[in-house]
Amino acid sequence: MPSTPPTQHDLWNGPAGDAWVQAQSLLDGMFAGFVSVLADPVDPAAHVLDVGCGTGALCLAIASRLGPDGRCGGVDISAPMIDVARERARSAxxxxxxxxxxxxxxxxxxASLDRIVSRFGVMFFNDPVQAFANLRRALRSGGSLHAIAWRGPADNPFMTTAERVAAPLLTLPARAEGGPGQFAFADADKVRGILKDAGWKDIQITQLDVECSIPADQLPTYVSLLGPVGQALRAADLAPADRTRILQTVVDAFAPFVQGDNVVFNAACWSIRAV
Structure with missing residues (x-):
């Protein structure tokens, strides 16, 4: 019988959460271009919540822009990532x-918040209408939402390269059709319907393209830790030579994105706003 796929709680408090902790600095650099999109401008006295805050990079950026009357918070289902976020805040x-x-x-x-933001954190809800209704109730009248989510796989070839190349070589975890996951918000009309059903107004969903990069020498770390391929590589019972061969095959497939010492790609996203 096929095994039951892990719940979001199990995934983000297990292999996925651990991988994101290990890749924290790599991911912070990769997604640095989204910080100003979500953190600027911010009212210095605002009370802001980051949903799916991960290891806290966006929260740290927002907190640094707030005045003494402002407040920033972050919520995430992943205890390992929140542990890192708390330590980073203490250090800062x-x-x-x-x-x-x-x-x-x-x-x-x-009615305790002025603003809710999220960088790739809202696509993982089991019941997104319930989730966005719950978040709406936490906002004061006139409060705003600004979330970033991925558009579709076809718009993001970098994000699907590893899976396409590794599919004949590894048993990859299946992406759940219509369920929570990276591309769950690819359909803008579906997202607009979710927000409308959850009681949001003035919904604006626009294309957002951000150039992202990582050092080329960190590409093997990216492939071996993150996404379905990283998950499969950690779980597979492979001889070291086979693991090395598969990893190198996947890394080589990213050659079209290599520019000198960096791997550069376009993150094709939706900018989702509502009040």
């Missing part, structure tokens, strides 16, 4: 409220 001398919780279910203080 920032007072940030980090919570390990599922934003779909968590009892946020009603």
């Amino acid at each position: 001398g920032q007072s940030i409220d980090f919570t390990v919780a599922d934003a779909e279910q968590h009892a946020f203080a009603p």
Whole structure:
């Protein structure tokens, strides 16, 4: 019988969460271009929540822009990532409220926030209508949402290169059709319907393209840790030589994205705003 796929809680408190912790600095650099998109401008007195905050990079950026009356918080289902986020905030001398919780279910203080932001954190809800209704109740009247989500796989060849090349070589975890996952918000009309059903107004969904990069010498780390291929490589019972061969085959497939010492790609996303 086929095994039951892991829940989002199990995934992000297990292999996926551990991988993102290990790749924290790589991911921070890769997605640095999204920080200004979500953190600027910010009212210095605003109360802001980052949904799916991960290891805290966006929270740290927002907190540094707030004044003494402002407040920043982050929520994530992954305890390992929140542990890192808390340590980073302590090291930076920032007072940030980090919570390990599922934003779909968590009892946020009603009407306590001015703004909710998210960088790739809203595509993983089991019931997105319930999740966005829950988040809406946490906002004050006139409060705003700004989330970034991936467009479709065809728009993001970098993000699917490893899977395409590794598919004949490894047993990859299947992407759940219509369920939570990286490309769950690829259909803008579907996202607009989710937000409308959850009670949001003035919904604006626009294309956002951001150039991202990582050092070329970090590409093997990226492939071996992240996404379905990283998950499969960690789980597979492979001889060291076979593992090395597969990893090199996948890394070589990223040659079209290599520019000198860097791997450069376009992140094709949706900018999702609502009030």
